[in-house]
Amino acid sequence: DFTGDMPVILGPDGPSLGGFVCPVTIIQAELWKLGQLRPGDKVRFTRLSPVEARALEVRQDQDIASLAVSTAPILVDANALGDDDCIVGMRPERGARPRVVYRRAGDKYLLVEYGPIVLDLELRFRAHMLMTHLEAQHLAGIIDLTPGIRSLQIHYDSRVLPLSALLGELFRIEDALGDIGDIEVPSRIVHMPLSWDDAATQLAIAKYMQSVRADAPWCPSNIEFIRRINGLDSIEDVKRIAFGASYLVLGLGDVYLGAPVATPIDPRHRLVTTKYNPARTWTPENAVGIGGAYLCIYGMEGPGGYQFIGRTAQVWNTHRITPEFEADKPWLLRFFDQIRFYPVSAEELLTFRDNFLQG
Structure with missing residues (x-):
């Protein structure tokens, strides 16, 4: 994340929300390296595809299970790398329904964004309805749900719930939400x-x-x-x-x-x-x-x-x-x-x- 000119890496004790610009996310299999950093160390980022991130996670799981670190190179079929675009899904605006953009946020998070970048309470209510519908589904693999101003960040375990399956469920819920003009929420x-x-x-x-x-x-x-x-x-x-x-x-x-x-x-x-x-x-x-x-x-x-x-x-x-x-x-x-x-x-x-x- 960047706040002004200052870069920040948020670890496991990081906040749920924030106002920083987030251009990159560290993959799950590399998070252990954060705990090794000391003042004065230099950090460089290397771009990886989702397929490569998944391969590294599989290797890490195997190493933990066997308590033996493998030194063999990880080979990934170049033809299987797939699309690593940030936007993995989009639904156009339809009547009272705002546009929905589904953004990849690393290999364990998905950000669902509603409408234009404006302060609109109706967009916040729609994100709330999506959250409550997801909670009611009790989907295996959902770890945490964090609503923002016009978004919902979904933390999920891709080993249990593949991204394609998660997107399918989100599309189904979005179809069911319809117009939420008469929504009521408790407020103290x-x-x-x-x-x-x-x-x-x-x-x-x-x-x-x-x-x-x-x-x-x-x-x-x-x-x-x-x-x-x-x-x-x-x-x-x-x-x-x-x-x-x-x-x-x-x-x-x-x-x-x-x-x-x-x-x-x-x-x-x-x-x-x-x-x-x-x-x-x-x-x-x-x-x-x-x-x-x-x-x-x-x-x-x-x-x-x-x-x-x-x-x-x-x-x-x-x-x-x-x-x-x-x-x-x-x-x-x-x-x-x-x-x-x-x-x-x-x-x-x-x-x-x-x-x-x-x-």
């Missing part, structure tokens, strides 16, 4: 405290200026940058819009640990910004930021690129079951929840955070 209103321009986010900006980029146009104040780039008269205007908005959760796992990607239902509340370039190396847990037209609550400390507006309560609880964090669901938010922030001081937020995880 979740009120969350927000410490505006919190000290923790100010510290993250200071660290960024000290160690990454002191002359970035979003420094020393991300909120002032948001004001400027949106043509608002004052920082109070930014604050009024942020606290007046109802943010609809369109995805979970943006960054890490149940972090929501959300956008205001009312377009008048949509603040648009660029992201950090280069990215931050540190972001406080539960910082709230805006990137593009979307808001994110960071589920844990880590790198990041969204422009800060403050900090809120936890969205993930690893160790306790409470009324807000259910058994086997340690994340707070659900798809299509509406987040509404209310102002608290930094001190009030710290007290709230201490109590919240305890129930």
Whole structure:
């Protein structure tokens, strides 16, 4: 992935969602090499066809089963390499049904994209319907389903569920979906405290200026940058819009640990910004930021690129079951929840955070 000029390889602990540009995906049989990398190592990518990726995976499975590493070369019939185009299927727009594009995302993922590259809630609802239909099928080989703004990423085991069979099932479901103009989805209103321009986010900006980029146009104040780039008269205007908005959760796992990607239902509340370039190396847990037209609550400390507006309560609880964090669901938010922030001081937020995880 690329965030600005910085390349990132996401490993097994990577997020479910993200806003980075992803030009290539490492194949399953080569993932073990990521664990061997050290600072200062150099990485080069070699293009492989899906057939070659499959042959390497078969060899790896055999080596693991026998506990003996084979050194014999892997021979692949050049005539059997097949088509390695990214787009493996497409359905044209038909009436109320949007165009569907099926994109190969490495040898273990398939990305289903609906319609044009626009923020359209109806496209998000269609991806949701596809996800629920797939879940109801209980297909062997489906590992995980991750809906995005207008897409559904399918993680599958190609040894159990070949791509051709998966595409056939997706085509069948798409025919059955039809027009979804009357769809209804559950939606809760979740009120969350927000410490505006919190000290923790100010510290993250200071660290960024000290160690990454002191002359970035979003420094020393991300909120002032948001004001400027949106043509608002004052920082109070930014604050009024942020606290007046109802943010609809369109995805979970943006960054890490149940972090929501959300956008205001009312377009008048949509603040648009660029992201950090280069990215931050540190972001406080539960910082709230805006990137593009979307808001994110960071589920844990880590790198990041969204422009800060403050900090809120936890969205993930690893160790306790409470009324807000259910058994086997340690994340707070659900798809299509509406987040509404209310102002608290930094001190009030710290007290709230201490109590919240305890129930």
